[in-house]
Amino acid sequence: MSGTSQRVQFPADFLWGAATSAYQIEGSPLADGAGPSIWQRFTRTPGMMANGDTGDVACDHYRRWKDDVALMKRLGLKAYRFSIAWARVLPEGRGRVNDRGLDFYSRLVDELLRNDIMPLPTLFHWDLPAMLDDRGGWLNPDVASWFADYANIMYAKLDDRVQQWATLNEPWVVTDGGYLHGALAPGHRSKYEAPIASHNLLRAHGTAVQAYRANGKHRIGIVVNIEPKYAASQSAEDLAAVKRADAYMNRQYLDPVFLGAYPDELQDIFDDAWPSWPAADLALIKQPIDWLGVNYYTRNVTRFDANNYPLRVASVKQDATYTETGWEVFAQGLTDTLAWIKQRYGNPPVYVTENGAAFYDPPQADDGVIDDPLRVNYFRKHLAAVSDAIGQGCDVRGYMAWSLLDNLEWSLGFSKRFGIVHVDFATQQRTIKASGKLYANVIASNGDVLNHA
Numbered sequence: 001m002s003g004t005s006q007r008v009q010f011p012a013d014f015l016w017g018a019a020t021s022a023y024q025i026e027g028s029p030l031a032d033g034a035g036p037s038i039w040q041r042f043t044r045t046p047g048m049m050a051n052g053d054t055g056d057v058a059c060d061h062y063r064r065w066k067d068d069v070a071l072m073k074r075l076g077l078k079a080y081r082f083s084i085a086w087a088r089v090l091p092e093g094r095g096r097v098n099d100r101g102l103d104f105y106s107r108l109v110d111e112l113l114r115n116d117i118m119p120l121p122t123l124f125h126w127d128l129p130a131m132l133d134d135r136g137g138w139l140n141p142d143v144a145s146w147f148a149d150y151a152n153i154m155y156a157k158l159d160d161r162v163q164q165w166a167t168l169n170e171p172w173v174v175t176d177g178g179y180l181h182g183a184l185a186p187g188h189r190s191k192y193e194a195p196i197a198s199h200n201l202l203r204a205h206g207t208a209v210q211a212y213r214a215n216g217k218h219r220i221g222i223v224v225n226i227e228p229k230y231a232a233s234q235s236a237e238d239l240a241a242v243k244r245a246d247a248y249m250n251r252q253y254l255d256p257v258f259l260g261a262y263p264d265e266l267q268d269i270f271d272d273a274w275p276s277w278p279a280a281d282l283a284l285i286k287q288p289i290d291w292l293g294v295n296y297y298t299r300n301v302t303r304f305d306a307n308n309y310p311l312r313v314a315s316v317k318q319d320a321t322y323t324e325t326g327w328e329v330f331a332q333g334l335t336d337t338l339a340w341i342k343q344r345y346g347n348p349p350v351y352v353t354e355n356g357a358a359f360y361d362p363p364q365a366d367d368g369v370i371d372d373p374l375r376v377n378y379f380r381k382h383l384a385a386v387s388d389a390i391g392q393g394c395d396v397r398g399y400m401a402w403s404l405l406d407n408l409e410w411s412l413g414f415s416k417r418f419g420i421v422h423v424d425f426a427t428q429q430r431t432i433k434a435s436g437k438l439y440a441n442v443i444a445s446n447g448d449v450l451n452h453a
Contacts, residue, residue, distance in 0.1 A: 017079030032100035035091030042185035053413030068378035083125035093129030122366030148207035209287035223293030293353035297329035331381035340391035356402035
C-alpha cells in the first residue's frame with residue numbers, strides 16, 4: 001500500500017492497459033518486405049548483447065498477434081500501447097511504402113477494437129531504419145522531415161481508428177545510450193553528438209505534431225522517462241549535482257516541449273559541445289500537445305563526482321529492495337514525479353505509459369502458477385502511488401503496465417523479465433503470472449482490490 005493510509009481509488013473512466021515495443025516482441029524483422037533497423041545491426045555487433053541474443057524471433061508477436069490480443073482481452077485490458085516499426089512500413093526509412101508492413105498494424109488495430117481495447121501506437125520506440133542511420137540518423141537535421149513523412153503515412157492509414165498517438169518513446173534513452181555512452185544502438189560515444197541527437201529527436205516530435213494538426217482528428221503526445229533526483233546531502237556540491245542530473249535526464253526533454261527553452265544547466269554539462277539553438281527550432285519543438293506519457297521505474301539519490309564526466313554526478317546506493325536491473329524500488333518517487341509535472345508544467349493530462357519491474361521468476365508450479373511476489377508488491381505500491389497523486393490533484397488519466405510480455409530487454413537480451421505474462425522463448429507458450437492476475441483484478445475492480453490485503 002502507499003506511504004499514506006488513504007484509500008486507493010481511481011476515476012471511473014481511468015484507462016487501464018499494458019505496453020510493449022515492436023523490436024522487443026515482434027520478431028520476423030525482415031518479413032514481408034520490411035527493412036533492417038539499427039537494432040538488427042547492433043544485435044550482431046560482437047560484445048554488445050547479453051548472450052548474443054537478438055530480436056529475430058523475440059515473442060513472435062508478428063505471427064501470433066491475434067492470440068496475443070485474445071490474451072489482452074482475457075486480462076481485461078482497456079488499452080494496449082505498442083510501437084510501430086518504422087522500417088517495417090518504410091524499408092529505406094523514406095520514400096517507398098511497404099504495404100504488407102503497413103497492413104500488419106492496420107489488422108492489429110482492427111483486432112484490438114473488435115475486443116474493445118483502445119490502440120495506443122507510438123511512432124518511434126528506438127528502432128531507427130538502418131538506411132536512415134547510413135545518412136546520419138538522428139545527427140542529420142533532415143531526420144525531422146523524414147519522421148514527419150513517416151508519421152503522415154501512419155496517420156492516413158490509422159487515424160480513422162486510432163484516437164491517441166505518441167510521437168517518441170524516451171528520447172533520453174536514445175541519446176544517452178545510443179550517442180553518449182554507446183550501450184544501445186547505434187552505439188556511438190560522443191559528448192558532441194549527444195546534444196545534436198536530442199535536439200533532432202525533439203525537432204522530429206515537433207514536425208510530427210504539426211503534421212497531425214494538419215491531418216489528424218484526435219490526440220497526440222510524447223512519452224518521456226522520468227527519474228526523480230534526490231540529493232545525497234545538503235552540501236552545495238551535491239545540490240548542484242542534483243540540478244545537473246535533473247536537467248540532463250528530465251528537464252532536457254520537457255522544458256522545450258512545454259516552456260520553449262532548454263535548462264541552463266545543459267551548457268554547464270556539455271560545455272563547448274552545447275550548441276546555440278535557433279529560436280525557430282525551439283518554436284517548432286513547443287507544439288501544443290494533448291497529453292504526456294510518463295515512464296517511471298525508479299529514483300536516483302545523487303552526489304557530486306568530479307570523475308564522472310560530463311555530468312559530474314554519481315548514484316548513492318540505498319538500503320532498499322532493488323530489481324534485477326539494479327533499480328531501487330521507490331514508489332514515492334512516482335507520486336513525487338507526477339506532482340512535479342503538475343507544478344512545473346501546468347498539470348497536463350498524463351498517462352503513466354510504462355511502470356514495472358524485472359525480478360526473478362520461479363519455475364512454473366505443478367498447478368501452472370508462476371508466483372512473482374516481488375513484482376506483485378511492486379505493482380501494489382506503485383498503483384497506490386498513482387492514486388496518491390490523483391488525490392493531490394494530478395490529472396492522471398491512465399496506467400500502462402510494463403510489460404505485457406517477457407521480451408527482449410534490449411542489450412540485456414532475454415536475461416531480464418518484466419512481463420506480467422511469462423513467455424517460454426523455446427516454445428512461445430504464454431502463462432499469466434500472479435502479477436498479471438493481480439492486474440486483471442485491479443482492472444476489473446478499477447483499483448479497489450488494492451484496498452484489500
